[in-house]
Every structure is written in structure tokens, then in C-alpha cells.
Amino acid sequence: MSTTDIQIRDVSMTYTGKNGEPISALQNINLDIREGEFISLLGPSGCGKTTLLRLVADLLQPTTGNISIRGQSPREIRLQQKFGIVFQNPVLYDWRTVRRNICLPMEIMKIPRKERTARINDVLELVGLQNFGYKYPFELSGGMQQRVGIARALALKPEILLMDEPFSALDEFTREKLNEDLLNIWSKNKKTIIFVTHNIAESVFLSDRVVVLSPHPGRLSAIVDIDLPRPRTSELREKPVFYEYVAKIRKCFEGV
Numbered sequence: 064m065s066t067t068d069i070q071i072r073d074v075s076m077t078y079t080g081k082n083g084e085p086i087s088a089l090q091n092i093n094l095d096i097r098e099g100e101f102i103s104l105l106g107p108s109g110c111g112k113t114t115l116l117r118l119v120a121d122l123l124q125p126t127t128g129n130i131s132i133r134g135q136s137p138r139e140i141r142l143q144q145k146f147g148i149v150f151q152n153p154v155l156y157d158w159r160t161v162r163r164n165i166c167l168p169m170e171i172m173k174i175p176r177k178e179r180t181a182r183i184n185d186v187l188e189l190v191g192l193q194n195f196g197y198k199y200p201f202e203l204s205g206g207m208q209q210r211v212g213i214a215r216a217l218a219l220k221p222e223i224l225l226m227d228e229p230f231s232a233l234d235e236f237t238r239e240k241l242n243e244d245l246l247n248i249w250s251k252n253k254k255t256i257i258f259v260t261h262n263i264a265e266s267v268f269l270s271d272r273v274v275v276l277s278p279h280p281g282r283l284s285a286i287v288d289i290d291l292p293r294p295r296t297s298e299l300r301e302k303p304v305f306y307e308y309v310a311k312i313r314k315c316f317e318g319v
């Protein structure tokens with residue numbers, strides 16, 4: 064039985080709108096995430112997925128409630144640099160090569176040069192870009208740029224990977240390929256991953272559990288265990304059991 068990694072207790076988040084009006088983004092979220100688990104936050108636009116991810120990452124503070132990560136606060140975990148964060152848009156510096164883009168956060172963290180070089184080589188291989196280290200971002204496809212974003216996050220050896228719709232700007236083929244690649248990477252180091260998506264099939268394919276959020280305000284409406292064998296490959300997408308999970312989760316949104 065694996066231990067609880069992230070404990071979210073009675074978390075609510077209310078933003079203040081332009082005219083001072085309260086905007087309730089999340090209400091009473093309770094969730095335990097296990098160490099090494101791959102969990103997806105799924106829901107329609109505006110249901111608070113990004114807000115929840117940002118609360119875990121200590122980029123926002125909850126209005127009420129508490130988040131505890133391995134017995135520590137999100138701030139303590141952030142200050143220990145245990146988070147790796149991958150956004151929808153990887154934001155690469157055009158004037159830096161792939162290698163130097165991956166290197167930048169490590170330079171900021173003052174990781175010694177030799178160690179940086181070793182880590183860059185490792186992560187480039189992990190994401191399948193070993194031959195592209197000396198290219199510039201404009202020479203890469205969107206999928207390759209997203210791989211660089213993932214490599215950059217992994218180079219910091221995070222214990223918890225937070226991914227906010229990392230593949231949503233990509234075409235279906237590239238997204239499916241990167242889904243498989245991500246599972247491969249995860250299977251090698253089994254870090255806890257929280258993955259935000261509004262794509263049901265993607266959440267089923269990747270996750271151990273799918274957390275379904277309903278909007279206005281965001282509430283936890285279901286948690287679905289995805290009891291499908293691993294390793295998962297693209298053939299899984301053709302199987303009836305896969306469609307059954309997709310249908311089951313789609314049902315959670317009926318009437319929402």
C-alpha cells in the first residue's frame with residue numbers, strides 16, 4: 064500500500080473580480096493523492112483545474128482549507144524545489160539552444176556545470192531529443208518543443224510533476240504519441256504526477272485515477288479508478304474496456 068503524498072482538505076478558493084466581486088473557483092475539495100500516483104484533474108473550462116494545480120504548487124493560497132504534502136506545506140515543498148511544472152505553452156527562449164533552455168533553471172539553482180551537462184544528456188534521451196540538443200526552438204515542431212518543456216522540468220529531478228494541459232495545443236497524433244512517451248518516462252521514475260486536462264480519453268489513457276470536477280463553482284463530482292493494465296500502449300485505445308471508461312466518465316458530466 065503506497066503512502067499519501069498530497070492531502071487536500073476542505074479547500075475552497077474565491078478570487079476577487081475586477082469590481083471587487085467574489086468569484087468562487089473551488090468549493091470544499093477533499094482529495095488524497097498517493098505517492099507515485101498518476102492522477103488527472105478533468106473538467107470543462109472554468110471548473111478550477113488550473114486553480115487546484117496552482118494551489119498545490121504554492122502559486123496561489125487557498126481562501127480556506129489546507130494542503131499538506133508529505134507533512135509539509137506547499138511553500139516548504141516549493142522552496143525545496145521538489146515541484147516540476149509543465150505548462151500548456153513551454154515558453155522557450157528563442158536565442159538559446161534546446162540544451163541551454165533545459166540548462167537555465169539549473170543555472171539559476173546553481174547546479175554545478177558537470178552535473179548540469181550529465182542531466183541534460185539524460186533528459187534529452189528520456190524525451191527522445193538526443194539529436195536536437197543544439198537546435199533552436201524555432202527549428203522544432205510543437206510536439207518537440209513540448210518535449211523540451213518536459214525535459215526542462217525533469218532535469219530538476221522533481222519529486223512531484225504538475226502538468227497543466229501540456230498537450231492541448233497539439234494535434235491528435237502528436238498528443239497520442241506524447242501520451243505514450245509520458246507514460247514511458249513516468250514508468251522509469253514513478254514520480255507523483257498531477258495532470259490537468261479536459262480530454263476524457265487522455266485522462267483514461269494516462270491515469271491511475273481521474274478526478275472529475277464540475278464547474279461554477281468547481282466541486283469534486285467523482286473519482287474514477289482506471290483499472291487498466293500497464294504498460295499502456297496505443298492499442299488500448301481500440302479496446303472496448305477503454306471506451307467503457309470513457310463512457311463512464313462522460314456520464315459524470317451529464318446534467319452538469
Ligand SMILES: Nc1ncnc2c1ncn2[C@@H]1O[C@H](COP(=O)(O)OP(=O)(O)OP(=O)(O)O)[C@@H](O)[C@H]1O
Nearest residue numbers: 078079080086088107108109110111112113114115
Ligand atoms: N486571477 C483570477 N481572477 C479572477 N477569477 C479567476 C482568476 N483565475 C481564474 N479565475 C476564475 O476561476 C474559475 C476557475 O478558473 P481555472 O482557470 O482554474 O479553470 P480551469 O478549469 O483550469 O479552466 P480552463 O480549462 O479553461 O483552463 C473560472 O471561473 C475563472 O474565470
